[in-house]
Amino acid sequence: MSTTLAGILFIGSLLMALAVVYRPLGDYMYRVYTRPSHSRVERAVYRTVGADPDGEQTWGAYARSVLAFALVGILFLYGFQRLQNHLPLSLGRTPVKPDQAWNTAVSFVTNTNWQSYSGETTMGHLVQMSGLAVQNFVSAAMGMCVAVALIRGFVRKKTGHLGNFWVDLTRTCVRILLPIAFAAAIVLIAGGLVQNFGGGHVADTLTGAHQQIPGGPVASQEAIKELGTNGGGFYNANSAHPFENATAWTNWLEILLILVIPFSLCRTFGRMVGQNRQGYAILAVMGGIALVSVTLLNVFQLTHHGTVPAAAGGSMEGVEMRFGVANSATFAGATTLTSTGAVDSFHDSYTSLGGMMTLLNMMLGEVAPGGTGSGLYGMLILAVVTVFVAGLMVGRTPEYLGKKIGSREIKFAAMYFLSTPVLVLGGTAVALAVPDGRAGMLNRGAHGFSEVLYAFTSASNNNGSAFAGLTVNTVFYDTALGLCMALGRFLPIVFVLALAGSLARQGRVPESAGTLPTHRPQFAGMLAGVTVVLVALTFLPALALGPLAEGIRS
């Protein structure tokens, strides 16, 4: 079988698997978010927290709970890393230095999982499994909570209430993420991932040398790292490391885990608004953009345009043999289209245009299908912008799902959309203007610029992957990227919740002959167009200075 055909079958089989689980998982999540009853474990959690599980919150209270939980998470994780030498299973690691601990804490709480550290030499096992991996669960859950609160804003009428954050958080973790992660972790062990608490094993190699091979609770962390679109590797090499991704089929499974919740949430959305076709419309836009992007990425990588790829005879630099070029490109597409940022191959060494696709994927705002929850709320914001644009064309007040999109709503949507570009472009500009920022580049010229642009795009969009040549373990980058991650996560969340509150207060507008149907191919096409055009207008000039300048050369 040729590499191309195998690569197509690989993508096709992933699509089939996603199609098979779309309805059952989406329906299951719908029930999780709408059933009034609480399990015994959950009641115990609510008692400990001191929350009334049947008490509803306004958008302000919901947002305050989200922010309080995040702030406590950051402080806890910061302290955990700073004190790791006093804790068990620390493997003799020293405390993480302050700026790096801040960066890492923010990174994991914001679902970014940007890593300026190298896992095998910096973190003890306890910090990994009880600090970082816990945030892998709860930060993913937080995104899903906010998405569900936004859907409730569309569904409910004349109320201030959007649900209860503590209930949504607990249910997401216990009923959705934990069971899937557990099953996936076991399957991954069967594939070769390690799950132990040893400090490492010294092998006497055939040539008489010694090789220290690390251990760790990797499988449990790998499962939630992909499922929660987190991406923070146990080891420095992330999902390229054989202990994190042992075979070609674990690679397939990890890509599936990355994509399964973001896509299936469309079904949950359709069920909650009472019209499955609305879910399919959003799914079509997400799936269409994703398929085009992954296909292009495969084509660019397999044709290996560029001096070094042509010299090598293939884009194999930074790529593992067992995955090969095509499957690595598919992983790269999945990880940057969602907010995952795990890598099974190193994007810095990709062909210029292949590397540009990974950047462009993140610049899309990670909405196709995006992170767990964050992808759906990002796409719904774009849908709001789209009905607004359509309304302007025909001179009618725009509506979406029976809610009027007035000036208040469109302001929140616009502020949501603007916050990330401001952070990406502003951050890149500052980094290039100061010596500390320029000093980090590994490559020269256009590729060096791409490294910096990639870092700020990745941090502000909460992706976490890197053009890893950039030296980011410096006070400047740790601090600046930490700020970008925090603002890039929580500003949009506050705007989304404010929008949800404002929608929930409205009544329902009855459908009329003038209502733009939002489930037809016409609307889906327009939504995809708005997504791409908005991004192109915002980021093309920056791309022209980096990957385009490098890739389009005589």
Place this chain on the structure above:
Amino acid sequence: MRYPRWLRLHLAALRALLVLTAVLGVAYPLAVYAVGRLPGLHDQAGGSFVELDGRTVGSALIGQSFTGPDGKPLKRYFQSRPSSGGHDPMASGASNLGPEDVVDRPGRQSLLTQVCVRSKAIGELNGVSGARPFCTPGGAGAVLAVFGPRAADGTVPRPTRVVSVNESHTPFMASYKGVRVEPARPGEDYAKGLVVPVRGDAPADPAVPPDAVTASGSGLDPDISPAYAAIQAGRVAQARGVPPAQVERLIKEQGRALGFMGEPTVNVLKLNIALDRAYPAR
């Protein structure tokens, strides 16, 4: 005593975090660990270690170097892919050098030159041609810095000076557009010139396969391509004094998973263990 509202909220958040940490950060990994102790999963969860004559010689999943104390490849062993971390599992990672990293700098070879150096060495070791596109016969990146007035499209139609930037000896080509090509002088900066990689006439599909000249993503790739194993078999057989067919028989090609996932591979450590078992060193 009653705390202010903001403090109560944060205390609730802290309690939520602690209880979730107990469930997700302690109970969950321990439960996965417990299941991983079961037979059938136990070996993988431990690290897939492999033994020879009762000693652990490594993990089947972690690549290692088969070089002598001088760092040179040992001829009796199949060689792994290049690693940017020297196959040290405590320093996993990739080179992260870009696709247009073609100009050597003091103290650091460009990615292009690294590829060319490896190709030449592997070609010589295994008795095949090490020639590649964009590589000089001497094993450096074939790259010129072209100086002169620029045309509107950025090219230099009438160069005044041409330097072969990665070679400090006789350049790989004598002249470029009628201008004599000079060798690079150490310490001189050629950043102002137009960088022109020269393709040369090496075949696009060289004898030394791509995986042999590129560093892996993890730096710990346990596998090589069947093509890379094939060009090494003759040399290994010669070093061990056995017919090549016997060595070739030991090469166990692992096909694509389910027929379409990943690429066909050969596990280097397992292959070398099989060699040592079949033909112990005398």
